[in-house]
Amino acid sequence: MAKKVEVKQLLEAGVHFGHLTRKWNPNMAPYIYMERNGIHVINLYKTVAKMEEANEALKKIAASGRKILFVATKKQAKDIVAEKVSNVNMPYIxxxxxxxxxxxxxxIRKAVKKMASIDRMKKDGTFNTLSKKERLQVDRLRAKLEKNLGSISEMTRLPGALFIVDTMREHIAVKEALKLNIPIFAMVDTNSDPRDIDYLIPSNDDASKSIEIIMEQVTQAVAEGLEERKSDKQAEKEGKEEPKAKTETKKEEPKETPKPTPAKVDTKPAPVVEKVPEVEVDVEATKEAVEKEKKAPKKAAKKTDADDLTKIEGVGPKAAEALANAGMATFADIAKGDPEKIKEVLTEASSRMAHLDPTSWPKQAQMAADGKWDELKEWQESVKGGVE
Incomplete structure (x- = not known):
């Protein structure tokens, strides 16, 4: 369990410092504590609460096996994000x-494959057959690709979520994530608009100390999720091996033949059994009762535990919650559902989910319900990372 951050630690790191009052975004008013010397002060109690909420959601996404893409291109955040995120093996820009x-x-995946093909050329000796000028050009191309896309070389599909430092600077990333309904986690300062962010952490996104303490907490939550996934896989593996081991080791022991005991002679007289009266059975009435029982509607089966609907590409945590509230909490429910009805449920839950296209969700849910995870993954990767 990650150590809970205290308000005092955030205060010492300068997380509470916002921007000048004249540069503020009015939508950040609920997270501002006061104004001091022309600068807004962020309410750190709300920062702690929002951070816990975000960490819980990040932990679930990491435990489900989805990748979380971290984005931080500003000078003071680059090295911190690269160091912290590489420790949990997540992609970053x-x-x-x-x-x-x-x-x-x-x-983008084609560019990454190009980088891999250059590496293969160097291994199999093809690279050495090129002229000096061509080798120089290939090396420059490889260095450029490594600089821009090196950290996402293992990301074979769209990420399960985005974590952004400074949404004002990374506004293009925010727009792309919104278009594809990818959940957005972000450090949001007093000059930013929090309405487009699913899980915001009100904090100072300009100071390196502030960025470091927030990233420390976030990456710890991701590490916990990965550890939970690892332990679940291990338990599942052991559970499959245990029954086999039992059947192999279990041998029937020869039963001891009981020694014959002398029969006791019962000298008491046998009890007199009264004659049981005969009962007439109405065959026609019995047949009618059986027919009625067959025609009677069967009682609804007891609902199973809710499935992790976020494994369906296009379903975020909020969409999964809306579907569960509407009675579609399992893959089987979604597989039987009508895309138009699903669309209505999402639109009623939140206007922000009105742009979602659930056309492929029943198909994906059916594969998940049948346990065809490899087939589902292949399908999601073949259709532009799972987005039709």
């Missing part, structure tokens, strides 16, 4: 945000 990174993910 610390150079310029490549336009279409999410909305044109297939093209």
């Amino acid at each position: 610390t150079e310029r945000w490549p336009g279409g990174m999410l909305t044109n993910f297939v093209t």
